[in-house]
Amino acid sequence: MAKMSYREALTETLHQEMANDENVIVMGEDVVGGTGSAGGPEAIGGVFGVTGGLFGKFGAERVIDMPISEAGIAGTAAGAALAGKRPVAEIMFSDFIGLCMDQLMNQAAKFRYMFGGKATCPMVLRTTYGAGMQAASQHSQSPHPMVTAIPGLKVAMPSTAADAKGLLTTAIRDDDPVIFFEHKTLYGLQGDVPEGDYLVPFGKARIVSEGNDCTLVATGRMVSFCEDAANALSADGITCDIIDPRTTSPLDEDAILDSVEKTGRLIVVDETPPRCSFAADVAALAASEVFSSLKAPIKTVTGPHSPVPFAKELETAFLPSPVKIKTVIEQTVNFS
Amino acid sequence: MQLAREELEQAYRQMKTIREFEDHLHREIAKGTIGGFTHLYGGQEAIAVGVCENLRDTDYITSTHRGHGHCIAKGCDVNGMMKELYGRADGLCKGKGGSMHVADMDVGMLGANGIVGGGPPLATGAALAAKLDGKGGVALSFGGDGSCNQGPVFESMNIAAILNLPSIYVYENNRYSEHTGASYVIASESIASRVEGFGIHTVKANGFDFFEVHEVMKELIAKCREGNGPCAVEFETTRFYGHFEGDPQNYRGPDEVKNDRENNDCVKIFRSKVTEAGLLSDEDLDKIDNEVINLIETSAEEAAAAPAPSPEEVTTDVYVSY
Numbered sequence: 001m002a003k004m005s006y007r008e009a010l011t012e013t014l015h016q017e018m019a020n021d022e023n024v025i026v027m028g029e030d031v032v033g034g035t036g037s038a039g040g041p042e043a044i045g046g047v048f049g050v051t052g053g054l055f056g057k058f059g060a061e062r063v064i065d066m067p068i069s070e071a072g073i074a075g076t077a078a079g080a081a082l083a084g085k086r087p088v089a090e091i092m093f094s095d096f097i098g099l100c101m102d103q104l105m106n107q108a109a110k111f112r113y114m115f116g117g118k119a120t121c122p123m124v125l126r127t128t129y130g131a132g133m134q135a136a137s138q139h140s141q142s143p144h145p146m147v148t149a150i151p152g153l154k155v156a157m158p159s160t161a162a163d164a165k166g167l168l169t170t171a172i173r174d175d176d177p178v179i180f181f182e183h184k185t186l187y188g189l190q191g192d193v194p195e196g197d198y199l200v201p202f203g204k205a206r207i208v209s210e211g212n213d214c215t216l217v218a219t220g221r222m223v224s225f226c227e228d229a230a231n232a233l234s235a236d237g238i239t240c241d242i243i244d245p246r247t248t249s250p251l252d253e254d255a256i257l258d259s260v261e262k263t264g265r266l267i268v269v270d271e272t273p274p275r276c277s278f279a280a281d282v283a284a285l286a287a288s289e290v291f292s293s294l295k296a297p298i299k300t301v302t303g304p305h306s307p308v309p310f311a312k313e314l315e316t317a318f319l320p321s322p323v324k325i326k327t328v329i330e331q332t333v334n335f336s
Numbered sequence: 337m338q339l340a341r342e343e344l345e346q347a348y349r350q351m352k353t354i355r356e357f358e359d360h361l362h363r364e365i366a367k368g369t370i371g372g373f374t375h376l377y378g379g380q381e382a383i384a385v386g387v388c389e390n391l392r393d394t395d396y397i398t399s400t401h402r403g404h405g406h407c408i409a410k411g412c413d414v415n416g417m418m419k420e421l422y423g424r425a426d427g428l429c430k431g432k433g434g435s436m437h438v439a440d441m442d443v444g445m446l447g448a449n450g451i452v453g454g455g456p457p458l459a460t461g462a463a464l465a466a467k468l469d470g471k472g473g474v475a476l477s478f479g480g481d482g483s484c485n486q487g488p489v490f491e492s493m494n495i496a497a498i499l500n501l502p503s504i505y506v507y508e509n510n511r512y513s514e515h516t517g518a519s520y521v522i523a524s525e526s527i528a529s530r531v532e533g534f535g536i537h538t539v540k541a542n543g544f545d546f547f548e549v550h551e552v553m554k555e556l557i558a559k560c561r562e563g564n565g566p567c568a569v570e571f572e573t574t575r576f577y578g579h580f581e582g583d584p585q586n587y588r589g590p591d592e593v594k595n596d597r598e599n600n601d602c603v604k605i606f607r608s609k610v611t612e613a614g615l616l617s618d619e620d621l622d623k624i625d626n627e628v629i630n631l632i633e634t635s636a637e638e639a640a641a642a643p644a645p646s647p648e649e650v651t652t653d654v655y656v657s658y
């Protein structure tokens with residue numbers, strides 16, 4: 001194990017995978033950072049610093065600064081993947097997936113199926129998501145439900161430094177297109193990360209903590225919010241199962257359902273708006289599969305049905321918080 | 337320089353207001369008073385002002401992530417903008433938008449934009465509306481060098497050309513998109529030469545000189561109003577600050593910013609031109625400087641003291657009705 005940040009874990013993984021397999025290439029805006037500038041290349045190494053050092057080690061052929069052309073980046077990655085490469089494309093903010101959508105939903109996601117199982121598209125699209133930095137409506141969204149809804153795409157959302165490494169390694173070696181969501185407030189998060197080759201399988205949830213009274217399901221930054229909420233209740237004798245699915249597609253349904261059967265209560269926490277969301281999806285799953293185990297209505301804690309606002313006070317009101325989660329746990333546990 | 341005295345004073349006041357507004361934000365952001373992602377326009381003032389002094393309130397503009405200058409030049413209320421950046425309830429967008437989304441429909445300012453290349457298609461649509469209205473209105477998009485590589489920008493310029501729309505595409509080439517050099521990401525000889533390929537009349541001009549900007553735009557906008565179809569301009573310019581506040585700017589040459597501040601400062605250039613030609617005196621200009629500094633100070637004080645939006649505001653304005 002080595003102590004490192006979520007960011008460093010991602011960087012280490014990219015270095016390892018590029019060294020392991022020469023088909024792995026990295027592309028995106030400012031991933032080298034400084035190409036064509038007076039100061040020269042690698043002045044920056046990614047705006048969030050994740051791709052630092054790759055250019056120096058692997059060179060301009062495999063570490064490619066791209067123009068501001070998200071549709072072109074997503075399509076170039078998809079085409080290169082179809083032709084045998086393993087591109088890791090960076091889309092700086094997941095809000096910009098709006099521009100990539102055709103290449104993702106109509107192209108990359110469907111090749112394998114439309115071509116009768118004869119094609120693979122082993123691309124990874126790394127992107128940042130989440131609110132909490134006052135980055136306002138077009139730089140704070142969490143569009144994982146949108147891509148999770150598309151058959152053919154896999155979706156990973158690490159919440160710890162170790163998972164950042166384990167899931168990214170799996171994503172790069174996976175033969176299907178993977179959308180890889182990095183929460184922008186987690187880059188500095190420290191954790192113990194296994195050294196060398198480390199893979200976390202897709203579709204296998206992390207059981208963050210075990211308890212008896214309620215099941216909490218959350219991804220990304222919301223996992224630690226759930227931990228804080230649950231910890232605040234442990235003195236009252238209330239204990240929770242906290243489940244981080246790690247990947248929303250494939251989804252570890254068994255881990256969620258087993259837990260709900262045990263606790264009889266389910267709260268899903270997600271920072272997106274509530275409609276057609278990951279939270280609604282998991283709630284529907286439990287309602288249809290383990291209805292008879294339920295002791296209380298399933299609850300979701302999500303953002304409201306609105307864009308993410310700019311002002312600090314509004315953004316705070318938008319986001320789930322440990323306090324909001326704690327209140328809902330109390331209501332659920334005390335339901336009669 | 338066939339501008340009347342009041343026009344010169346107005347132009348200088350606008351440029352100076354943008355400069356002081358941005359310098360104020362630069363200081364406040366360093367202190368942590370203002371949150372979010374803020375991109376400052378300092379250094380490029382001559383373009384926003386030289387362009388917008390040729391526009392009417394009923395004309396439309398779309399802007400970018402680096403939008404404060406365009407907003408001020410198009411006539412957005414400075415106090416309202418300041419409050420918006422401080423995230424206040426009576427900010428221009430009720431504190432919901434922030435720096436990257438300042439907008440004011442009353443003066444034809446259709447929004448700063450967090451999406452690079454988000455504006456030109458919208459300006460194209462506004463130009464379509466203006467054409468249908470038949471009152472000689474135009475719509476103009478501002479964009480950076482980096483924005484010229486977005487597909488929707490290409491598509492909208494082609495749409496404007498085939499529909500002969502009264503739209504104008506302004507490219508402010510400040511040499512960089514974030515940290516990446518323009519020469520690397522733009523393969524054509526220039527942005528202008530590429531835009532020409534769409535069958536759009538395009539010129540290249542010096543964006544450091546207000547008078548050149550103003551003259552070029554005056555002619556282009558007049559032609560556009562007369563129904564001669566879309567046009568475009570590529571302006572050479574520089575930004576005095578980092579891409580965003582806090583950017584260490586390792587990608588810039590050793591004396592690049594220093595040199596630009598000394599030799600390519602559009603506010604200084606304006607000043608020396610008008611004083612040398614005897615059009616305005618240093619006293620005239622100093623007086624405007626003081627008024628602008630006062631305006632910014634007061635608006636900042638008011639913004640700092642203004643109330644935050646109430647939490648219920650999160651879910652208002654999502655729809656007109658639901």
Ligand SMILES: Cc1ncc(C[n+]2csc(CCOP(=O)(O)OP(=O)(O)O)c2C)c(N)n1
Pocket residue numbers: 029068070092096099375401402450451452453479480481482483484510512513514579
């Ligand atoms: C669609 C999209 N892609 C990427 C970004 C991130 N980004 C913000 S500004 C910027 C550079 C823009 O460069 P340019 O158009 O030259 O404008 P400048 O910043 O120089 O004013 C980038 C890449 C974004 N906001 N939107």
Ligand SMILES: [Mg+2]
Pocket residue numbers: 480481482508509510511512513514
């Ligand atoms: Mg630029």
